[in-house]
Amino acid sequence: MRFHAPRRLGIVGAGVAGALMSRAVLRSNRFVLTGLADPDPDVRNRVSAEWGCPAFIDATELVTSGTVDVVYVAAPTAHHLGAVSAAAAAGVHIICEKPLATTAADAREAVDCARRAGVSLLVGPTVSYDPRYRVLRQIVTDRRLGDLLSVQATSFTDWHRRRTRTAHDLDAAVGNGLLLRQGAHQIDIVRLICGGDVRAVSGALHGGAGGAEQGFSTQLSFANGVQANAYYDGSGAVPEADELFATFTGGGVRVHPGGLHLYSDGQLTDLPVDPATSVWDQALVEMDQTLDGRIPIHDGEWGLGTLATCLAIYEAAATHSIVFTHQSLYQEKS
Amino acid sequence: MRFHAPRRLGIVGAGVAGALMSRAVLRSNRFVLTGLADPDPDVRNRVSAEWGCPAFIDATELVTSGTVDVVYVAAPTAHHLGAVSAAAAAGVHIICEKPLATTAADAREAVDCARRAGVSLLVGPTVSYDPRYRVLRQIVTDRRLGDLLSVQATSFTDWHRRRTRTAHDLDAAVGNGLLLRQGAHQIDIVRLICGGDVRAVSGALHGGAGGAEQGFSTQLSFANGVQANAYYDGSGAVPEADELFATFTGGGVRVHPGGLHLYSDGQLTDLPVDPATSVWDQALVEMDQTLDGRIPIHDGEWGLGTLATCLAIYEAAATHSIVFTHQSLYQEKS
Structure with a gap:
């Protein structure tokens, strides 16, 4: 048994994937939802009320707020590298939606950012979970x-x-x-x-x-x-x-x-x-195990x-x- | 309705494919089995009795016997070109097992033999029938x-x-x-x-x-x-x-x-x-239609x-x- 407090998770991008992850967090006893970021003010305010967590304008504001340990990046792919590098700079672990980036060079940079910062980066959740x-x-x-x-x-x-x-x-x-x-x-x-x-x-x-x-x-x-x-x-x-x-x-x-x-x-x-469990639940399990020292697949x-x-x-x-x-x-x- | 007599069919190679074709011929009212050829004397004699038709030593003897209008070539692939060219030379139509030959050059020669002789050549029966x-x-x-x-x-x-x-x-x-x-x-x-x-x-x-x-x-x-x-x-x-x-x-x-x-x-x-019908039955139908002037697929x-x-x-x-x-x-x- 592990007794540490649930890990605080923030979600970047309040679309379909973000909503599915929010439900997986609700089902998890290892994570708690502590923030979201979305550029659309109407979406941001509505979803903040619905999910019951503070809302931020963008990924940088979310990851530097001191309220999250892990961020799930479900923004459009072109914004992945920016969100990953901001999270890495803030010492926040990352679950990034696939694809990791739009080019191999950007994906390489995202991987290197996370490694230099010593944060865990998972890419998923995909059906392979x-x-x-x-x-x-x-x-x-x-x-x-x-x-x-x-x-x-x-x-x-x-x-x-x-x-x-x-x-x-x-x-x-x-x-x-x-x-x-x-x-x-x-x-x-x-x-x-x-x-x-x-x-x-x-x-x-x-x-x-x-x-x-x-x-x-x-x-x-x-x-x-x-x-x-x-x-x-x-x-x-x-x-x-x-x-x-x-x-x-x-x-x-x-x-x-x-x-x-x-x-x-x-x-x-x-x-x-x-x-029974969704791939979002599985991605949370893999992140939890990774933070406990297991080598992740994804x-x-x-x-x-x-x-x-x-x-x-x-x-x-x-x-x-x-x-x-x-x-x-x-x-x-x- | 077509009233011509059943077409006389001979089978070269009394193996599994030959046996399946012999049964399709029995089911057909358009073909009658009139001969077989197999190099193995024991097989030849046994199958000749079983199928109730004369046996010949090889394809050439069968197609030049004057007893067949169509030959089904189910000998090993390396013998296809020889059997096809013998049949073409004798004016006998051909259903040849796949593959047509072991090389594209041999296959081309088989096709050209049949075309020059004015006989129909079908390649099959495959599952595409x-x-x-x-x-x-x-x-x-x-x-x-x-x-x-x-x-x-x-x-x-x-x-x-x-x-x-x-x-x-x-x-x-x-x-x-x-x-x-x-x-x-x-x-x-x-x-x-x-x-x-x-x-x-x-x-x-x-x-x-x-x-x-x-x-x-x-x-x-x-x-x-x-x-x-x-x-x-x-x-x-x-x-x-x-x-x-x-x-x-x-x-x-x-x-x-x-x-x-x-x-x-x-x-x-x-x-x-x-x-319900097998691909051998279908191949016979295609040959019958071809001999009646339809353009074949195979x-x-x-x-x-x-x-x-x-x-x-x-x-x-x-x-x-x-x-x-x-x-x-x-x-x-x-």
């Missing part, structure tokens, strides 16, 4: 089914139908667009299962009306020889589903909504996994690797070539 | 859901467990190996849906014990801009399943065991398709295109590059 993928990762690392050979991931979402997407919403140059914002979920999952270290990327985008990215497909080669295919469609035409198959030398695993199906020697073993280097992979898919699609990442962005952790 | 894929192809061509954007195909089979595979069974150089022998099914399906004309290929193989090809993944770009991902695992670890999603500007289609699910405007339409050029795509996946996997096919191997038919 889902405990089913932690279970699958464990099956990979303990070699229960032998060596992992390949992974195939398919995601169908209604991202384009959730609301009308403006041109700005879809502009990859400012960190928007389906691949950077939603692809990060799928790439995170695939990296988590395959070991993280992507060495070669091919990719193709498929476009919807008005040049919007409706989906993408990619093929990833990992440093350890594992191959992965990922296919994403965000049109909302097909019912929402995340499917993942992992093929091993000694069997296979299919991730389903309630857990995992293990296939080995012609036998099916059902591994139920409680999916740290800044991890987030940088996922961003770099997404950017490589854009490059591969635009140049009709395979993009090789010239140096490892990720060190496998024990 | 399944009527569900004909229905999906029709949805693409009549633009019922708008433009096709992308396709994702997943196949899990027990190919490696059906029997012990020798090194020869797995040798791509003689037309064996999982990708050439089984990949042809999946590539055929994807080509049928996407328009056929593959222009760029990336690919990766994943290997099982002893260097065998356990599966592959590939990303295909078509001349019409459609993107496709295909993933194949033949380990038998995961239950057998063929899944295919097609994403359109105005909806999506999921092929399921009993037919197709159409998604459009948030509505699901179920299109049941009778899967002609020699088609088979050459599928082989070339499979060979490009090998090349892309070996060279870690995207392979561009420099000229169209396929002319879209109306």
Whole structure:
């Protein structure tokens, strides 16, 4: 049992992600919500009353107020680096929404800021925080089914139908667009299962009306020889589903909504996994454990690797070539 | 109604595929089985009695016997060109098992032989003969859901467990190996849906014990801009399943065991398709229609295109590059 007081958490950006995190904080006995920042005065005042916490104009004011130990950055991606560097300078730990930044250089700077300041930086919450993928990762690392050979991931979402997407919403140059914002979920999952270290990327985008990215497909080669295919469609035409198959030398695993199906020697073993908690709850758990000294999975280097992979898919699609990442962005952790 | 006598069909190679075709011929009222050829005298005599038809030593003896109008070539791939050229020289029409040959040059020669002789050459039967894929192809061509954007195909089979595979069974150089022998099914399906004309290929193989090809993944770009991902695992670890999603500007289609699910405007339409007949029955139907003057889908050029795509996946996997096919191997038919 740990008896320290709940950690004080502030939220930058009172949009959908911020609201989901506020609810996860309410459910947590390890965190308490002590502040929010949003540039829109109407939003700020309304949400401050709703969430029952003080409101600040921007990330800098929030992190320098002395009222937060951890900040969750859910502002638009173009503001991530500014918020991360302000938090790091103030000695505040950070959970930053994906993608970490809009360019690999900005993401590198964000990671370095946090490291120099000695604060913890997690990038998430993505769907890879889902405990089913932690279970699958464990099956990979303990070699229960032998060596992992390949992974195939398919995601169908209604991202384009959730609301009308403006041109700005879809502009990859400012960190928007389906691949950077939603692809990060799928790439995170695939990296988590395959070991993280992507060495070669091919990719193709498929476009919807008005040049919007409706989906993408990619093929990833990992440093350890594992191959992965990922296919994403965000049109909302097909019912929402995340499917993942992992093929091993000694069997296979299919991730389903309630857990995992293990296939080995012609036998099916059902591994139920409680999916009750959200990925926001899971991100809080990981931050809590990180502050207690555990090495996190979804740290800044991890987030940088996922961003770099997404950017490589854009490059591969635009140049009709395979993009090789010239140096490892990720060190496998024990 | 057509009143001509059943067409006389001979089978070269009394293995698994030959036996399946013999049963399809029994079910057909358009074909009658009049001969078989197999190099193994024990097999030849036993099967001749079982199928109730004369046996010949080799393809040449069968096609020059004057007893067959059509020959089904189910000998090992390395013997396809010899059997096709013998049949063409004898004026006998040909259904050749996939892959058409072990090299693109041999496949080209087989196609040219048949064309010069004025005989019909079909390459199959592959899973793309399944009527569900004909229905999906029709949805693409009549633009019922708008433009096709992308396709994702997943196949899990027990190919490696059906029997012990020798090194020869797995040798791509003689037309064996999982990708050439089984990949042809999946590539055929994807080509049928996407328009056929593959222009760029990336690919990766994943290997099982002893260097065998356990599966592959590939990303295909078509001349019409459609993107496709295909993933194949033949380990038998995961239950057998063929899944295919097609994403359109105005909806999506999921092929399921009993037919197709159409998604459009948030509505699901179920299109049941009778899967009762086998792909061997379907191949006989296509040959019958071809001999009545219809333009076939699975002609020699088609088979050459599928082989070339499979060979490009090998090349892309070996060279870690995207392979561009420099000229169209396929002319879209109306």
